[in-house]
Amino acid sequence: MSTFETLTGRVNDVLCAVNALQWDARVMMPPGGAETRGQQIATLKGLARQMILAPEMGDAAEAALEAATTETDHRAAQAVLEARAYHARLPASLLQAQAESAAIANAAWVEARARSDFAIFRPHLERSVALARQQAEALGYDGHPYDPMVDLFEPGETAASLSALFDELRAGLRPILDAALGRPAPRRDFLFRDFPVAEQQRFCHEIAGAMGFDFDRGRLDTTVHPFEISQTRNDVRITSRWTPGYLPMAIFGSLHETGHGLYELGVDPGLTRSVHATDLRGLYAVGGTSFGMHESQSRLIENHVGRSPAFWARHFGRLRDTFPEQLGDVTLEDWLAAINCAQPGFIRIEADELTYDLHIMLRVRIEMALMDGSLEVAEVPGVWAEAMAQDLGLKVPDDARGCLQDVHWSHNYFGSFPTYTIGNLTAARLFAQLQQDPAIATGLAQGDYAPLRSALQAQVWRHGRARSRRELLETAAPEIGETEAYLAHLHDRFAA
Amino acid sequence: MSTFETLTGRVNDVLCAVNALQWDARVMMPPGGAETRGQQIATLKGLARQMILAPEMGDAAEAALEAATTETDHRAAQAVLEARAYHARLPASLLQAQAESAAIANAAWVEARARSDFAIFRPHLERSVALARQQAEALGYDGHPYDPMVDLFEPGETAASLSALFDELRAGLRPILDAALGRPAPRRDFLFRDFPVAEQQRFCHEIAGAMGFDFDRGRLDTTVHPFEISQTRNDVRITSRWTPGYLPMAIFGSLHETGHGLYELGVDPGLTRSVHATDLRGLYAVGGTSFGMHESQSRLIENHVGRSPAFWARHFGRLRDTFPEQLGDVTLEDWLAAINCAQPGFIRIEADELTYDLHIMLRVRIEMALMDGSLEVAEVPGVWAEAMAQDLGLKVPDDARGCLQDVHWSHNYFGSFPTYTIGNLTAARLFAQLQQDPAIATGLAQGDYAPLRSALQAQVWRHGRARSRRELLETAAPEIGETEAYLAHLHDRFAA
Numbered sequence: 001m002s003t004f005e006t007l008t009g010r011v012n013d014v015l016c017a018v019n020a021l022q023w024d025a026r027v028m029m030p031p032g033g034a035e036t037r038g039q040q041i042a043t044l045k046g047l048a049r050q051m052i053l054a055p056e057m058g059d060a061a062e063a064a065l066e067a068a069t070t071e072t073d074h075r076a077a078q079a080v081l082e083a084r085a086y087h088a089r090l091p092a093s094l095l096q097a098q099a100e101s102a103a104i105a106n107a108a109w110v111e112a113r114a115r116s117d118f119a120i121f122r123p124h125l126e127r128s129v130a131l132a133r134q135q136a137e138a139l140g141y142d143g144h145p146y147d148p149m150v151d152l153f154e155p156g157e158t159a160a161s162l163s164a165l166f167d168e169l170r171a172g173l174r175p176i177l178d179a180a181l182g183r184p185a186p187r188r189d190f191l192f193r194d195f196p197v198a199e200q201q202r203f204c205h206e207i208a209g210a211m212g213f214d215f216d217r218g219r220l221d222t223t224v225h226p227f228e229i230s231q232t233r234n235d236v237r238i239t240s241r242w243t244p245g246y247l248p249m250a251i252f253g254s255l256h257e258t259g260h261g262l263y264e265l266g267v268d269p270g271l272t273r274s275v276h277a278t279d280l281r282g283l284y285a286v287g288g289t290s291f292g293m294h295e296s297q298s299r300l301i302e303n304h305v306g307r308s309p310a311f312w313a314r315h316f317g318r319l320r321d322t323f324p325e326q327l328g329d330v331t332l333e334d335w336l337a338a339i340n341c342a343q344p345g346f347i348r349i350e351a352d353e354l355t356y357d358l359h360i361m362l363r364v365r366i367e368m369a370l371m372d373g374s375l376e377v378a379e380v381p382g383v384w385a386e387a388m389a390q391d392l393g394l395k396v397p398d399d400a401r402g403c404l405q406d407v408h409w410s411h412n413y414f415g416s417f418p419t420y421t422i423g424n425l426t427a428a429r430l431f432a433q434l435q436q437d438p439a440i441a442t443g444l445a446q447g448d449y450a451p452l453r454s455a456l457q458a459q460v461w462r463h464g465r466a467r468s469r470r471e472l473l474e475t476a477a478p479e480i481g482e483t484e485a486y487l488a489h490l491h492d493r494f495a496a
Numbered sequence: 497m498s499t500f501e502t503l504t505g506r507v508n509d510v511l512c513a514v515n516a517l518q519w520d521a522r523v524m525m526p527p528g529g530a531e532t533r534g535q536q537i538a539t540l541k542g543l544a545r546q547m548i549l550a551p552e553m554g555d556a557a558e559a560a561l562e563a564a565t566t567e568t569d570h571r572a573a574q575a576v577l578e579a580r581a582y583h584a585r586l587p588a589s590l591l592q593a594q595a596e597s598a599a600i601a602n603a604a605w606v607e608a609r610a611r612s613d614f615a616i617f618r619p620h621l622e623r624s625v626a627l628a629r630q631q632a633e634a635l636g637y638d639g640h641p642y643d644p645m646v647d648l649f650e651p652g653e654t655a656a657s658l659s660a661l662f663d664e665l666r667a668g669l670r671p672i673l674d675a676a677l678g679r680p681a682p683r684r685d686f687l688f689r690d691f692p693v694a695e696q697q698r699f700c701h702e703i704a705g706a707m708g709f710d711f712d713r714g715r716l717d718t719t720v721h722p723f724e725i726s727q728t729r730n731d732v733r734i735t736s737r738w739t740p741g742y743l744p745m746a747i748f749g750s751l752h753e754t755g756h757g758l759y760e761l762g763v764d765p766g767l768t769r770s771v772h773a774t775d776l777r778g779l780y781a782v783g784g785t786s787f788g789m790h791e792s793q794s795r796l797i798e799n800h801v802g803r804s805p806a807f808w809a810r811h812f813g814r815l816r817d818t819f820p821e822q823l824g825d826v827t828l829e830d831w832l833a834a835i836n837c838a839q840p841g842f843i844r845i846e847a848d849e850l851t852y853d854l855h856i857m858l859r860v861r862i863e864m865a866l867m868d869g870s871l872e873v874a875e876v877p878g879v880w881a882e883a884m885a886q887d888l889g890l891k892v893p894d895d896a897r898g899c900l901q902d903v904h905w906s907h908n909y910f911g912s913f914p915t916y917t918i919g920n921l922t923a924a925r926l927f928a929q930l931q932q933d934p935a936i937a938t939g940l941a942q943g944d945y946a947p948l949r950s951a952l953q954a955q956v957w958r959h960g961r962a963r964s965r966r967e968l969l970e971t972a973a974p975e976i977g978e979t980e981a982y983l984a985h986l987h988d989r990f991a992a
Contacts (some may be wrong), residue, residue, distance in 0.1 A: 010539045010542075013535055013539035013540070014536075014539060016532070016536055017513050017516075017517060017536050017539075020513075020516060020517055020520055021513060021516055024516055024520065028524070029731060030711065030713055030714055030715055031712050032710070032712055032713030032714070032728075032730030032731050033713075033728060033730060036509075036512070036730065036731070037727075037728075039509055040509040040512055040513050040516075040728075043505075043506045043509035043510060043513075044510070044513060044540075046506075047543055214528070216526055216527050216528055217526055217527070218526055218528070219526055231520075231525070231529055231532075232528075232529060232532040232533075232536075234532065235526055235528050235533075272532060273532065273535070
């Protein structure tokens, strides 16, 4: 093993340990552990940063760059040099200030949301925005101060590219939404019956397994806010929640995280301890090439596969057997109509497929304007209410159901929201292309997901971070426009 | 916070992360994670070692030594300087060789035990012994090469001190054992009935809680080989196993680990991130001052409290309510006789309280002789068989039930066995003294364990590693001889 591989492998080990600590904190840790867990994670991240910035890492990366004979090796070395430049630009004092302010801001946000009072959170959000702008200045940018923030989550995208993309999407969504909302609402009463947790868990483990989630290389556990995290590419942890009075939460949450999990499980084993399996800038060990590509895999499994008639033609019988009393009076058609029904609402994480992106685009507009100073923090609730009225015809009743609903800003996270919509767009492009393969289409109809997995593995999963999202799409779906497949899908599902 | 506190706090964070990874590996990790988990742990331990050996740590410890105004501060600085000297003496190449040989030796041991064939393990044990002797030479010693090995687990003890102690114990055990074996065997059939796992778990959670295990600061989970490990002093994880066909395994295993857990939970909160909470030589974050003192707390709860008539007078009703069919024909007296019955057997971990130490003393004699070269590895099975015949009157049927039964040597662990017996002796000394306090004695009789816990916390737990086992005993049980209380306890329980 070369020095370069040894050194980056060690950074990867530390970041995988961080992931293990984070998974534990959210799934297993008793309350007493909270006091020191944050400190443990901060110490390990600090060590990883030191290891990346160490002169020996620079020498090893330079040597690896020179010795590289393949494009992949070249990129690995390049990625380390870029990570070094990134960390060198970010002063430790800023990271420290962000970590300290995040702890306080998050506590203020929890209180503000509970009391539905934006004034409590406002000074903290002002501080978060100020720190984010300092971060953007430290990192540098050519166009917009939002650019270096987005780049952390979705390399290559900018305020300009996103604005153009989202304008196109918004224009296409409008007529579909109008058509969908003109339809009579289907029966949905049965979704809210009493579904015992143990049976929900059994069914969700079953469908995760049916989709190909490998329980010898991963786990599905219980949490409050579902997520996926990898300890390594052979130990992928997904989580779900079980809401006794609302069945779709567990099912589609589990399918969503299964999609994330399959991506991680599918990374080339050779990349397991390599720099291609780790985001060295975010100090976050993620197997996927970007947050948007990761989200595309979860949305593909959740929405394109998991909400399709073909999927439920295979699995609805089993679901009804699991809940004979609750679903005894429900047909397959009732079920499909209920789980694919558009209903504007205030809350992003409860939004249906059709209205979800409008929630995202609102947040992205606000983030961009906060970053370039064209919007004051004090103006956020007003802008929010205006957009909800215009986009969804809803009057925001209070801040808790308005601009205080998301945790992201309290964690100094600016620039991650666009990746949800990029995930939706990317999922649709990939799925439209994959469906043209007769083996995949036949498999989906018959409940055999192996052909789909093989194609995703070959075209997306195995590459880890070795290729960018745009590069992967150029090969996987070269002839499908950025919004084309997604709008066609939404039209078919909600307005056809 | 001083530089010394910051630097040692960081080492503590890394070692607590190691513990989190180890807990996860043994309780939660899917098989796929095994491949890289060892590497992650090795990387973190290597970083901790680097941090201890870094010049800045030396400067900080020297400064802290000079600035120390209390005995406790003085010892903390001294402990870091000793750890630096220890790690400086141990060459990284030896650690590497031990880590590599342990992986291979452990696999060979698993196979050897499965086939009950010592010849398969023999070359690996020879290599382990050779490496242990190299380690002893590197660390240095005045008396016996076993001394520096024991010192890692039980600071201050030596081959000479242990030999004298164990000779005294052996002489005292013999007449008690003879008397016990002359008695008629009680009924034990009901211990082997079918006890559903879920009910075992519920009962064991209950008694752990009754003993004072704080589930807001810890967890009790399922594993194959029960153990206790701390993520921090406010997040203590204990484990147990549930054997459907043998009830005592779960109950006394859970009480044993509860004792370990109480010790960790009771460390002074101020020591949580301090050097007094971490063994910097073993790179193992342990709250107790030695392995023997740790074992004393588990044995005190398991045997002195947990097998006592007073304990079961309080809890037997609840146990019989939990298993009404299985224990319907069993009286409190039947139960007490069955769980306190001496029966010589081949397997250490299944041994009763009375014969347990004979298993330990056999291993310690062999370890000492292997270390000083007076015994060849090839002679181990013969020595083993001879001792089992002489001590327990048993003819060892095969190597699997003989010298291949323990995992320790395959992990290059030499010197830890004595701490089991030291734990038994220490538990008895502490308990004999504590029982003289009327509040504690009354509490034990009434099922109120708070007075016992308060005393143990004040005399033992809160000090973490800030005082040695011998120092703690000088205060807690100054007038009780090393074997006196233990032999009296065994006599009362088995031969009175």
